Amino acid sequence: MxxxxxxxxxxxxxxxxxxxxxxxxxxxxxxxxxxxxxxxxxxxxxxxxxxxxxxxxxxxxxxxxxxxxxxxxxxxxxxxxxxxxxxxxxxxxxxxxxxxxxxxxxxxxxxxxxxxxxxxxxxxxxxxxxxxxxxxxxxxxxxxxxxxxxxxxxxxxxxxxxxxxxxxxxxxxxxxxxxxxxxxxxxxxxxxxxxxxxxxxxxxxxxxxxxxxxSPIRSMLVIAWSCIFLPAIGLAMIIFASSKLSERRASFVAAITHELRTPLTTFKLYTEMLRDGMVSEEKQKEYYEILHHEAGRLNHLVENVLAYSRIERGKSLDKEASAKIGDIWTAIATEIDMFIKRSEFDLDNQLDMDADVFVEKAGVERILINLIDNACKYGTGETNKICLKSEKDGDDVLIIVEDWGRGVDADILTKMFKEFRKSDSEAANSAAGVGLGLALSKRIAESMGGTISYK
Incomplete structure (x- = not known):
């Protein structure tokens, strides 16, 4: 309004x-x-x-x-x-x-x-x-x-x-x-x-x-009109940008509220049941596993928001240094395994663990976590399988995350890398997430001089 x-x-x-x-x-x-x-x-x-x-x-x-x-x-x-x-x-x-x-x-x-x-x-x-x-x-x-x-x-x-x-x-x-x-x-x-x-x-x-x-009158009129149009265009751009920022903020608040509601409800319900002794000893392990899973979801969400905030302020997630793909994978293997088990997917890991890359290690870890998490959410198809590959392309290394889902609709393809693109209704009717993972991954890749694309 x-x-x-x-x-x-x-x-x-x-x-x-x-x-x-x-x-x-x-x-x-x-x-x-x-x-x-x-x-x-x-x-x-x-x-x-x-x-x-x-x-x-x-x-x-x-x-x-x-x-x-x-x-x-x-x-x-x-x-x-x-x-x-x-x-x-x-x-x-x-x-x-x-x-x-x-x-x-x-x-x-x-x-x-x-x-x-x-x-x-x-x-x-x-x-x-x-x-x-x-x-x-x-x-x-x-x-x-x-x-x-x-x-x-x-x-x-x-x-x-x-x-x-x-x-x-x-x-x-x-x-x-x-x-x-x-x-x-x-x-x-x-x-x-x-x-x-x-x-x-x-x-x-x-x-x-x-x-x-x-005659100088016409030149003065051109200058006068320019002095009106240029500030007007600038003010319109400011209002438009402010409007878009407000929309993004509202979408983010709506999506993150929905994303927090489910794990918090689960935490409240399960902890009350455990506190009141309503859960048998055989079921307690299962309940603790569910609580651990929801805590992981919240941690993943918080890490993405914090990483995006750092990127927005022009700060990097880590210093660029030489690292092996195997070292990067070891750091995220536990979290990736949690995504795979939760989604009941099979992971075919064909990464060249000995390949050397010069990157921000924390940035690449965040990109891989987001891409695999996204594949687990939307990659359901004839086979629930995710394949990881690495290929040499001159001095560069391509990392490919492949799934067998139904693909992306044309109207979504144009905005899939935009941050906070989910509205409240979209968040309620789609997989978990606030629409930040792919946008963050693209920003991190570009900050390191790389690219990320969908095929």
Whole structure:
């Protein structure tokens, strides 16, 4: 019940925290997207402004070169209405001087400007207009025609717009992505996106300089969510481990209570009968034998619990040393014989008693006792026989405990080496034991660098 309440409280708190974090995150993401959009728009506007300066400056040079250079590749046709063309050098020099004042804008750093943009665009448009005061550009039948009036003489050239457009796009390419041009032919236009040297407006929605990943808000959200999820996962693991520990403790208490009940009842009943003289002298030996047997069961249980406690605390049962299998067997032969007689089994001992092993002697003794005890409990079959074998496997020695029981069910096989796996009901309906022997044997074997398995 306490575990269930802990999970309910934990899940309620986590749910509330997640809902709050989700609402805050959505709001922050929306604000971040709005901020990014404003920065992108401001960046496009600033990049467009600088690109217009560059393109107008380049276009003025291109037009001047077109009038001066008879072989200009950008000219499709020349017309001199009033005879030879005379260049007004003074006005051209003035235009070049104005051009030089603003040409430094090509390399200047830009920053987002959000206030007074319309006024700024108009002022800059008028400034750029002064660069091309000598030229008048018109779209006539889709052709880009440039008029220049110099001392009552008018020179006219028709530019190759496709070449000019490609040249201007190249100039703007370092600032704007996929820039396009729209012809202005008497239609309303915006000074913020229009050239003054050539009647066109530009369209561009992306720049090369702005990066979305520069915003720290999303990174902060990832960190915030991590700070929630990681402790939550850790706390869930602690609650789960605590719950499993409580279950194991409850199972152990239930199983060991059941395991102690039978021998204690036997001790109480038989000692009372012996005390009150209710047992004949012929039966007394049998009663003493039963009491000795139950005492052995209790001793085996206590030894397993104490050994498991030492292993859990990281302590070994004995120091590793060289020993013969025969010496190990001699130390446990009496206890093994008690198991065999009690279960009415036959033991076929094929151990190589002279084989040397480097082990914790007490640990191997405990493993053999537990495995043979387990075989006596569950090995009943066509023949009540237990066979012990030892085999050399390189530098290792395999000890095999074989019985002819019905085997282990698949659902039990996955948990047969887990400690305290018996519940109260399982302990009441199965052979004696608390479900500790195999788990303890596996832990002891692994602590010595060995393994234990079932086949």
């Amino acid at each position: 306490n575990d269930k309440r802990s999970w309910i409280i934990f899940l309620s708190c986590i749910t509330l925290l997640l809902v709050v974090m989700l609402l805050v995150s959505r709001k922050m993401v929306r604000l971040d997207e709005q901020d990014l959009r404003l920065h992108e728009e401001a960046d496009v506007s600033e990049s467009t402004r600088v690109a217009l300066w560059r393109m107008d400056s380049h276009a003025v040079n291109l037009i001047n070169d077109a009038f001066l250079n008879p072989n200009s590749p950008y000219v499709k046709m020349r017309i001199n209405k009033y005879g030879s063309y005379v260049l007004n050098r003074n006005r051209l020099l003035i235009s070049k001087e104005l051009l030089g004042q603003y040409y430094e804008l090509h390399a200047q750093d830009t920053e987002s400007v959000e206030d007074e943009q319309p006024y700024r665009h108009l002022m800059e448009y008028n400034a750029r207009l002064s660069l091309s005061a000598d030229n008048k550009c018109r779209w006539i039948n889709g052709q880009l025609v440039i008029f220049r009036d110099v001392k009552s003489e008018v020179s006219v050239i028709v530019l190759d717009w496709e070449k000019v457009k490609l040249e201007l796009a190249t100039v703007a390419n370092s600032l704007l992505k996929n820039v396009t041009f729209d012809k202005i032919n008497g239609t309303p236009f915006s000074p913020a996106t229009s050239m003054v040297s050539i009647p066109v407006s530009i369209n561009a929605k992306e720049t090369f300089r702005y990066e979305r990943s520069s």
